[in-house]
Amino acid sequence: MLNVKALYTAYEKGELKAIPVKLQGWVKTNRNNGTIGFIEFNDGSAFKGVQIVYEKNKIDNFAEVDKYRTGAALEVYGKVVLTPEMKQPFEVHADKVVLVGDVAEDYPLQKKRHTPEFLREIAHLRPRTNTHTALFRLRSELSYALHKYLYDHEFVYVHTPIITGNDAEGAGNVFNVVTDHKDPNFFFGKEASLTVSGQLHVESFALTFGKVYTFGPTFRAEESNTTRHAAEFWMLEPELAFTDLNGNMDSIEEIIKYSVAYVLEKCPDEIDFFTKFYDKTLKDRLEALVKSKVLRITYTKAVEILKEAQQKGVKFQFDNIFWGMDLASEHERYLCEVYTNGPVFVTDYPKDIKAFYMRLNDDGKTVAACDLLVPGVGELVGGSQREDRYDVLKAKMIEGGNLEDLEWYLDLRKYGGVPHSGYGIGFDRLLMYLTGVQNIRDVQPYARVFGSIKY
C-alpha cells in the first residue's frame, strides 16, 4: 500500500503518475463549498500532508464527509492528480471516503495555536501537532543517525544497566529503587539506584572490543525546574580504547557533524519548520556547523578570555572570575556565542571541579577533560581521557571514598589497561540544539520532571 511519503518520493523523482491510491490517516482540516470539498490529510509518513478533494457528484456520502472533523481517522480511495499550477504539486481526488474512527466534539486540538504548557498536559495527543510531529520524527532520525554512525565505525553497542549498585559520579541526587518489602534493600541485598551514567560499566567493554557505546536513559533526582534539566534523559556514551583527549575530541566533532548533516538531509521539511517558527538562524547555524572546524581552547585560556571580556565591560551575574571556578552557564554561552560564535571545546579543567576518573595532566593541577559548548544550549558534550594509571587512580578513589564499591573499575587498570577516552552526549539537549526548541519538556515523549508524573 502506498503512503503520502511514497507519493512525495515518486514526485521528487519525476515518476509520480495519475495512479489509483488507498490512503489511511487523519483529517487535519476539512472545508467545502457545498459541491466540492478539501481535506488536509496526513498519515504520519511525512511531515507534509496531501490534499484530498471530494466532490458531491463523485462520492456517494458527501453529506457525511462534510462532517468529518479535525482528528477523524479515514480511509481514502482515490486517484493522484498532478497539479503543477497549484502550491501543492499533487492532490488526491477521492472516489470513496470511509470513516474509520470518529473524533469527539471536545477534541482538545482545534485548529489554532496552543501553548506548550497546555500541550504538556495532553502529552498523549500532542504528537499530532506540527511542532511535535516534527520533533518526534527528528528524535527518531537523530537516534538512528547516531546508531548508524557508530555501527559503520565498528563500535559495539552495550546495554549498560539502569539499576545499579554503583553511583558513577558520586553525584548525589539519585533515585533509589525499592520494592514493597519493608527492608528497602531486600530485593538486591544492598542499596540500588537508577544510573546517572553508563560510562564506568561500558569501559570494561572498551577493553575487549576497542570501540563501544551505550545509549539509554539516565536519571537525576534534581529538585529544580529549569528548562534544561529533566529527571530522566537519554545519554549516548561512546568509549574508545587506545585514544587520547585529542582523538576523543576528533570523535566528538565527527559524530556531531555527521548526525547534524544526516538530519539536514533526511528532514528538510522539519528543519524548515523549526527555522520558520522557532529560530530564524537555525538552518544556517546547522549548515555552518557541518562545515566548520571546532576551535579548542584550554580552560585556563577560557578564564583569561572571560576576564578580558569583563575588563571590556561585559557584565556577568557571577562576576568573580578566577582560575579554579566552575564555569557558569552564562560564561559558557559567552565563550561559544560571543567569543567564537560557534561550537568550541574547552579542555583541561582544574582537577577539583571534575570527576575522579579523569586523567591527571602532567601539571598536577588539571585533568584531560573536554566540554563541547554550543550556542543556544551551552554544554552539549562532556568527555575526558580516563585515568589509566593504577596507582594514580587508586589514590584518587581512596580520597573519594569509592574504592570499596568500585574495586572492579580499578581492576581495569591492572589487567591489560590502555589509554582510553570517552564522552557523553546529552541526547535531549542535542535535539534542542537541532530544533531551537528551548524547553526539554517539549522534546521528550513524556517528560519526567520534579513535581509531575501524569503518564
Place this chain on the structure above:
Amino acid sequence: MLNVKALYTAYEKGELKAIPVKLQGWVKTNRNNGTIGFIEFNDGSAFKGVQIVYEKNKIDNFAEVDKYRTGAALEVYGKVVLTPEMKQPFEVHADKVVLVGDVAEDYPLQKKRHTPEFLREIAHLRPRTNTHTALFRLRSELSYALHKYLYDHEFVYVHTPIITGNDAEGAGNVFNVVTDHKDPNFFFGKEASLTVSGQLHVESFALTFGKVYTFGPTFRAEESNTTRHAAEFWMLEPELAFTDLNGNMDSIEEIIKYSVAYVLEKCPDEIDFFTKFYDKTLKDRLEALVKSKVLRITYTKAVEILKEAQQKGVKFQFDNIFWGMDLASEHERYLCEVYTNGPVFVTDYPKDIKAFYMRLNDDGKTVAACDLLVPGVGELVGGSQREDRYDVLKAKMIEGGNLEDLEWYLDLRKYGGVPHSGYGIGFDRLLMYLTGVQNIRDVQPYARVFGSIKY
C-alpha cells in the same frame, strides 16, 4: 589505522597483500621456543584473532616479549604475511612489539574453561572470553538489525519513559522509585515505578505516525531465580495503526526472520562458535527458521493438541489440561518442540488470562492475542490487536479498576482511534534463541536478578 577485521575483509576479497601494519590489542596466548614466538592476538574488531610471529633476531626486546602474558595490551608494528599452507590464512610478522598495559599475575582469566557461575562474578572481565565476546557482539548486531529493519520500514522510534505513574499491565511486582525524602511520593507527587512495558505510552504515537516502536529496558521485581527471568531486560515493542491480528503476526514473522538472517550473515564465526560449543543444531535451526512459514494455531486448537498428546501418553507436570488454563512452559515447549518442531503462533486466548487492552473477539470469550513460541525458549514474542472500541474498553477498565489512572489511554479511542496492533519481543530471550545460551544472566552485560547487584 588497520585492524584485524580489515585484514580479514581484505583477505576475503582476495586483496590482502604483504603490507606494513600497526595493531593495538590484547594477548590471548603467548608461547615461544627461544628463537621464535607466537602471540594469539585480538583487538576486538573481529571474533577471530591474528597470529603475531616474533623472532629473536628481528625484534630488539625478545626477552621482554617472551614474558607478555594473557591479557596484556600491546602495540604491534609488523608486516602481513600470507600463509596459504597454514590453518590461518595470514599472520603478522613483528618488527616491534610495545607493551601498553601489563597484566597482574592474579589475572582471573587463564587459558582454561571457566564456569558461567565464576564468570558472572567477574562481569567486568568476562567480555574477554570467547563466549562473551561472541555474545556481546551478537547482542550489538541484533540491536542494530532490529533498528535497521524498523527504520527501513518507516517506523518512528519513540523513547517511552522508564519512570512511570501508570502500571501498564496491572501486573504487580514492580520496582518503586523514591528519593531520600521521608515522603516516598515527594519527588513526583504520586507513586512512581519502573516501567514493565512501553506499550501504552507508544500507542499514542502510532495514532500520529502510523508505525512506531519503543526499544529499551523494562523491569519486573520477580523474586524468583529462574534461568529465563531477570529483573531488568530489554524489550522491543512495535505498534502498527490500521493493522489487525493477522497483519501483526506478519510483522512479527518478518522482523524475526530478518534479524536472524542478518546475524547469520554478519556473524558467521560467532554462530559457528555457538553451534560447536552450545547447541549443535543451532545453525540449522536458524537457517530453517529464515526459510519457514510460521504455523498459526488457535489456543483452542492448542488445548486439543495437548489433550491428545496426553491421551497418547505424554506426561506433563501440570496435567490438568482444560480450556481456560494458562499454558505452562512445558505446554508451550511441547507445542513448538514436538508438535510443530519449529516456531508457532498460538492465537485467540481466553480473555480472562490476558491483558485488559486486548481486543475482544466476536465469540465474547477470547481475545485477539498472539504468542510466538520457539523451540528452546518458549514464548519469544507476545502481541495482540488492541481493543479499539471505546465502550468495550471503558467497561473493561472500570472492571479492572484502572480507568482513573489511564483515562488518557481511553482517550485514544475517542479521538480518531483506529484498529491497531502491536507486540513485544523479549530482546534477551531472542539473543538466547540465537545462541543456544540457556541462562539470561549470561547474555546481559551486567545481569540484574533477585538477590544480587555487585556492579
